[in-house]
Amino acid sequence: MLNSILPFVAATALISSSIVSAAPFSSHEARNPSAQWSDWGQGKEWGQPCNSETIRTRVDFNKMAPAERKAYTDAVKCLMAQPSQIDNAEYPVAVNRYMDYATIHVNRTQHVHLDAFFLTWHRYFLWLYESDLRETCGYKGAFPYWDFASTASNPTAFPIFDGSEYSMSGNGVYNNTGPIVLGPTLSIPHGSGGGCVTTGPFANMVAPIKYIDPSYLFNGTLPDGAFDYNDICLMRDLNAYVSQTYTNEAELVAAAHAANASQFEYLLNGVIGSSSLGIHSGAHFSVGGQMDSIHVSAQDPIWYPLHTMIDKVYTSWQINYPELANTLDGSTGTALNVPPSPVVTLNTTEPDWGYFQMNPIQVQELISTTAGPFCYQYDNVIS
């Protein structure tokens, strides 16, 4: 099964050598290299000052007006219409700028999941994407999150998945392929879809990166042909059993009150291959389709509002426990420590974000949502 031969390090080197240099976004050019970590929420900014005038507020997609929701998905589709800046001979799946993000995410997967970079690397990945929507596609609205706790009872019953032009597209067409086996001790019932997404803004979208099984994390490789173009539709299998079980309000409140960074990480990510799925994996499996793969899930546009919600849970925990806000969980910089890597500290340099951000950035610079490159907050705190 794990007959992949492309070592992850080699894949990383490939993408680095094939990147076409692109001008950094203006807001990141202003970064002050002497900026140092200071107390939570009071760090020096890279660019413009972060204050009540300049801060942006992220909101629940389901609470946005229909026209606001459509403005957001229009901006995402605009990104999908921009040219790729990655060498398409080496990375045929990178067919447009939107897919550049998904391609980079695949290439960094081993370094930014189930490890101490997970929260901050994804926080900045989301920020780059948000900035791109604004600067490349003129998006002026709020950056939305998907409150998957509020939709846990039945995700298909809410505007975000109702399949209208104001949604994030609907469920996949019904295709029952049986229970979903996640490990020797965990299998979950099939959801209510399973096939191609045919409604809403992303109807009939092609998601060209083929499924990569999470078990590849155990040896740190990628399958042969991981970046080959495939004519695969975007699929979903919305699953109320999974959302009711793993992403309900009580689970999120518990995470927002985790006693320390290790417990927080455990409540988010569980233990891969075991019956403890965690909120993050639970949210992924409640959507199904490409979202079932840690590697290739960023192809589905719902990935961004989902991960913004994960960031909201992280931000809420930091606000609830300011004395813990800059603590890490003691793990290393590789998924399951494959290949072995040093324990990550606040001074450790993050893996890069492909051509979107190649300057070295330390973990501590990405700890606060109102310092370093960031200036945002959420419309409320999970308390």
Ligand SMILES: [Cu+2]
């Ligand atoms: Cu990820």
